[in-house]
Amino acid sequence: MNSTEQKKTNQKYYSKFTRIYVAVDCIIFGFLNNELKILILTRDFEPAMGKSSLIGGFVRKDESLDDAAERILYDLTGLENVFLEQLYSYGKIERDPGERVISVSYYALLKVQDLDHDHVEKHGARWCNIGECNELVFDHNDMVERALTRLRRRAKNQPLGFELLPRKFTIPQLQVLYEAIYQKKFDNRNFRKKLLAMNVLEKLEIKDKSTSKKGAYLYRFDKKRYNRFLEEGFLFDL
Amino acid sequence: MNSTEQKKTNQKYYSKFTRIYVAVDCIIFGFLNNELKILILTRDFEPAMGKSSLIGGFVRKDESLDDAAERILYDLTGLENVFLEQLYSYGKIERDPGERVISVSYYALLKVQDLDHDHVEKHGARWCNIGECNELVFDHNDMVERALTRLRRRAKNQPLGFELLPRKFTIPQLQVLYEAIYQKKFDNRNFRKKLLAMNVLEKLEIKDKSTSKKGAYLYRFDKKRYNRFLEEGFLFDL
DNA sequence: CCAAAAGTGTTCAGCTTACACCCATGA
DNA sequence: TCATGGGTGTAAGCTGAACACTTTTGG
Numbered sequence: 001m002n003s004t005e006q007k008k009t010n011q012k013y014y015s016k017f018t019r020i021y022v023a024v025d026c027i028i029f030g031f032l033n034n035e036l037k038i039l040i041l042t043r044d045f046e047p048a049m050g051k052s053s054l055i056g057g058f059v060r061k062d063e064s065l066d067d068a069a070e071r072i073l074y075d076l077t078g079l080e081n082v083f084l085e086q087l088y089s090y091g092k093i094e095r096d097p098g099e100r101v102i103s104v105s106y107y108a109l110l111k112v113q114d115l116d117h118d119h120v121e122k123h124g125a126r127w128c129n130i131g132e133c134n135e136l137v138f139d140h141n142d143m144v145e146r147a148l149t150r151l152r153r154r155a156k157n158q159p160l161g162f163e164l165l166p167r168k169f170t171i172p173q174l175q176v177l178y179e180a181i182y183q184k185k186f187d188n189r190n191f192r193k194k195l196l197a198m199n200v201l202e203k204l205e206i207k208d209k210s211t212s213k214k215g216a217y218l219y220r221f222d223k224k225r226y227n228r229f230l231e232e233g234f235l236f237d238l
Numbered sequence: 239m240n241s242t243e244q245k246k247t248n249q250k251y252y253s254k255f256t257r258i259y260v261a262v263d264c265i266i267f268g269f270l271n272n273e274l275k276i277l278i279l280t281r282d283f284e285p286a287m288g289k290s291s292l293i294g295g296f297v298r299k300d301e302s303l304d305d306a307a308e309r310i311l312y313d314l315t316g317l318e319n320v321f322l323e324q325l326y327s328y329g330k331i332e333r334d335p336g337e338r339v340i341s342v343s344y345y346a347l348l349k350v351q352d353l354d355h356d357h358v359e360k361h362g363a364r365w366c367n368i369g370e371c372n373e374l375v376f377d378h379n380d381m382v383e384r385a386l387t388r389l390r391r392r393a394k395n396q397p398l399g400f401e402l403l404p405r406k407f408t409i410p411q412l413q414v415l416y417e418a419i420y421q422k423k424f425d426n427r428n429f430r431k432k433l434l435a436m437n438v439l440e441k442l443e444i445k446d447k448s449t450s451k452k453g454a455y456l457y458r459f460d461k462k463r464y465n466r467f468l469e470e471g472f473l474f475d476l
Numbered sequence: 477c478c479a480a481a482a483g484t485g486t487t488c489a490g491c492t493t494a495c496a497c498c499c500a501t502g503a
Numbered sequence: 504t505c506a507t508g509g510g511t512g513t514a515a516g517c518t519g520a521a522c523a524c525t526t527t528t529g530g
Contacts, residue, residue: 017297018297020258020297058256060256061258062331064329064330065327065340086326088324089324091260091303093300102260
């Protein structure tokens with residue numbers, strides 16, 4: 001059987017089955033004003049026009065799921081090389097009242113200071129505090145909850161926190177971020193001790209004085225060293 | 239806008255986009271001869287006829303993703319109420335050379351002694367040792383690897399192991415299972431201590447003498463007690 | 477000089493790990 | 504009676520949690 005015949009046979013076989021719209025929805029996290037937020041927008045199209053929803057779009061025939069997620073993220077934020085991970089697929093029949101749509105959710109971690117806020121606002125998106133965006137369409141609230149659960153699990157065992165901060169950050173900043181993620185206070189001595197003991201931060205000889213008179217030393221996550229440690233069996237743990 | 243008009247508008251809006259075949263593939267784990275295995279079959283249809291693959295099928299228009307996974311599992315095994323969890327969705331464009339197909343993978347944990355082996359064999363399926371089934375079609379090897387990773391993470395923090403054993407089992411049996419899952423030996427005193435300290439096993443006054451002359455006491459996982467503990471903030475941990 | 481945030485060590489409890497011997501029984 | 508797998512306790516080291524004071528400096 002040559003390739004063309006092969007394709008024909010396949011199409012005949014496959015054509016007994018239904019094809020379905022596949023969407024990607026993104027839970028886009030950002031750390032703003034010492035709070036963990038996600039980007040949402042008000043739908044200007046049916047179904048559920050006027051309601052709030054996550055940022056999403058349909059998967060095109062010439063792109064993979066990951067590509068679709070990157071495209072949707074890029075269109076809204078203009079950012080590339082952002083932390084992006086697939087989360088879960090939602091497939092209830094009536095989840096979208098308009099049509100049968102399966103949605104694959106992704107969550108992203110943005111450095112908000114890289115963001116062109118005008119560009120984002122032009123798309124009608126806005127930052128919503130975690131825990132204050134409970135009125136999303138369809139099953140989007142489930143998606144947010146699952147994303148939060150995943151983020152909390154991952155942030156403990158992988159160096160994800162850094163994705164939400166500027167490349168140079170202070171340890172108190174990182175601690176405040178973790179407190180926002182886990183919604184609880186950490187002891188600053190223990191936090192610092194454990195963090196620095198992992199030896200994956202490079203201390204810079206510059207201080208950030210924006211939040212105190214004394215100033216706090218800036219650090220940078222050393223990804224290369226982290227990767228070297230990984231190969232030796234080291235595990236990130238905060 | 240009434241409901242019919244609404245639907246028409248939606249269809250017009252959605253119809254700009256592509257619909258895609260959506261499949262479900264299952265990684266079905268079983269514990270047999272003290273080894274962790276998965277069910278695979280030899281494809282008797284194109285593409286990749288004659289090659290080994292996971293058990294899968296297409297999602298129908300009248301069923302959710304979860305329903306499709308249950309159906310596929312039921313058709314092969316005749317079993318219901320089996321542990322089944324969605325794993326990951328695979329969406330590379332050329333992953334299935336026949337057509338554009340997105341696959342949502344699920345992993346299942348079977349009690350093999352509940353299984354009608356003739357029924358399974360009639361479908362051409364067979365048990366394959368983990369680590370000896372590296373020659374699967376498409377991205378099925380990736381799926382197996384991801385399933386194993388998930389199983390290993392979950393089995394430590396959730397009472398999953400019991401899903402792979404008979405309702406009544408001995409502690410040495412459970413330990414051998416965990417050793418098969420993690421591919422390493424555990425200290426039997428520590429294993430037993432930690433396990434029993436969680437207080438979720440009910441000790442029966444019967445011994446299983448199938449593996450030793452002395453016999454080992456049978457236990458049963460007490461799901462109700464476990465759930466009560468869960469609500470009190472208890473966490474399973476082995 | 478004072479308010480406000482940054483930075484620093486020690487102690488204790490609980491958990492994890494390592495480790496070796498007796499028990500029960502069928503053959 | 505002996506070979507085989509089942510069952511048990513303890514000590515040492517490590518890790519996580521709790522806890523309070525000094526330092527720096529801009530205003």
